[in-house]
Amino acid sequence: MLYINGEWKQSKSGSTSDIYNPATGELIGSVASGGGEETFEAIEAAKHAFITWRRLPGPERGKYLSKVASIMREKQDEIAETITLEMGKPLTDAKGEVIGAINYVEWYAEEAKRIYGDILPASHPDKQLLVLKQPVGVTAAITPWNFPASMITRKIAPAIAAGCTVVLKPAPATPLSAMKIFECFDAAKLPKGVVNLVMGEAEEIGKVMTESRDVRKLTFTGSTKVGKLLLKNSAETVKKVSMELGGHAPFIVFEDADVDVAVQGVLLTKFKNAGQTCISTNRIYVHEAIAGNFGRKLAEKVAQLKVGNGMESGVDVGPLINSEAVEKVDSHVKDAMTKGGQVLCGGKRVNQHSNFFEATVINFANDEMKIAKEETFGPVAPIFTFQSEEEVVKKANHENYGLAAYCFTNNLGRSYRLMQDLDFGIVGMNxxxxxxxxxxFGGFKESGIGKEGGKSGILEYLEEKFVSVGSLTK
Known part of the structure; x- marks a missing residue:
């Protein structure tokens, strides 16, 4: 169901969408499918609620968020199971995501108290100069399917902590997870219209969001292609925007690194969520002196990963989200094999009619392969080799993407050089x-605009207002 102005509603047309488990193909639920009319109604509700919500003191807004976090903690197993059923990740990983989602709510419950302005030194004795931080206004949020809980709270929590009101559109594949989160908002008794949930026709909903002059902020996580379209459509009303877009993360292993530690790092960054994350390792650069040993050890570990239904015990790699995702991964592997790649383990679908793809390691990767340039979004780890630090930095810095990078070395000086030289918004050093x-959290270049998380995250929902007060002298 939709959640508008504090009420659960069906779509005005009565339309629904069916949701299927990507691991089994089974129908797990149906949800209301709305469009422009429902989105307009939600924006109106958020606009009305903003009048009073923005004036509520920060500590009071924080109390609401603390209540939401408490309710989410009580329902964390239920939320996690919904995530796994909807998008397939192993239940253990889904539980970890829910904890992460709660952490964002708790963090911004505290940050709501810390929205500071400034008093500036005046250039004239009869003036007082002030900088006020005020909420930007009604916020439209669009979230992805790969982290259907944490991406919601990472956007909504700082927005409402700042004093904004929100209209959220979740990914079509994972609306049930969004509904679970909104059940927590509802149970916390947030004032009507502060948070609203619309689901249905993506283009129609997005069009209303971007064209509305009442929506003053748009936050989006998803593909670079869709992000560019939303940016273009938001230009007419000059909205404030923040976007977390695609990535193509390099994972660099120098000759002085602990190979076993680096292999474990690849297992975590590449195969969690079946490689379906924006910060997932896409290119593994290994110094040629240790490449053979590294490849053997990685293939041995990857071959042991259990691929299967995320609800089953011991599963490491769940299904891809749909058949189109499987086709893309399969095409990247086949392309690599035709261009000199060697499959060390995996390399194919689990069976022809499923959404499962084997955890795969490809040796002898090169820059001519699609996998070297395009985001694979699947459980495939290509190994490239390099000889020098200068060479690998040049290769690692993707021409378009700049979200996350990883580097493993025991050389302190090199660590500090790489921190500076890697052109990415996030660097995991060992x-x-x-x-x-x-x-x-956020990227450079075509990987995004703005930041989420931390003290930076709440600033995305605030505007600075400069006030000059004159006539202070007699």
Whole structure:
């Protein structure tokens, strides 16, 4: 169902969409499918709620968020199971995502108290100069299917902490997870219209969001292609935007690195969520002196990964989200094989009619392969080799993407050089899991605009207002 102005509603047309488990193909539910009319109604509700919500003191907004976090913690197993049924990731990973989603809510419950302005030194004795931080206004949020809980709270929590109101459109593949999150907002008794949920026709909903002059902020996580379209459509009303878009993360292993530690890092960054993350390793660059040993050890570990239904115990790699995703991964592997690649393990679909693809390692990868340039979004790890630091930095810095990069070395000086030279918004230095609620998340170049998470995240929902107060002297 849709959630508009504090009420659960069916779409005005009565239309629904069926949701299927990508692991089994089974129908797991049906949801209301709305469009422009429902989106306009939700924007109106958010616009009305903004009048009073923006004036509520930050600590009071924080109390609402704390209540949401508490309810989510009570329902975390239920939310996690819904995630796994909807998009396939192993249940253990889904539970981890829910904890991450709660962390964002708790973090911004505290940040709501810390929206500071400034008093500036005046250039005239009869003036006082002030900078106020105020909420930007009604926010439209569009979230992806690969992290259907944490991406919602990473956007909504800072928005409402800042004093904004929100209209959210989740991915068509994962509306049930969004509904579970909104059940928590509803149970926390947020004022009507502060948060609203619309689902249905993506183009129609997006069109209303981008064209509405009442929507002053748009936040989106998804593909670079769709992000560019939303940017273009938002230009007419000059909205404030933040976007977390595609990535093509390099994973660099120098000759002085601990090979076993680096292999474990690849397992975490490449095969979690079946490689379906924007910060997933796409290109593994290994120094030629250790490439043979690294490839053997990685293939041995990857071959042991269990591929299967995320609801089953011991599964490491779940299904891809749909058949189109499988086709893309399969095409990248086949392309690599025709251009000199050697499959060390995996390399094919589990069976012809499923959404499962084997966890795969490809040796002798080169720059002519699609996998070297395009985001694969699947469980395929290509190994490239390099000889020098200068060479690998040049190769690692993708011409279009700049979201996340990973580097493993025990050379302290090199670590500091790579921190500076890698042209990415996030760098994991000997760390395959750098994402936490208190840190900024966002990319360079075509990987995004703005930041989410940490103290930076709430600034995306605020505007600075300069006030000059004159006539202070008698």
């Amino acid at each position: 760390d395959p899991a750098p994402i936490v609620a208190q840190a900024p």
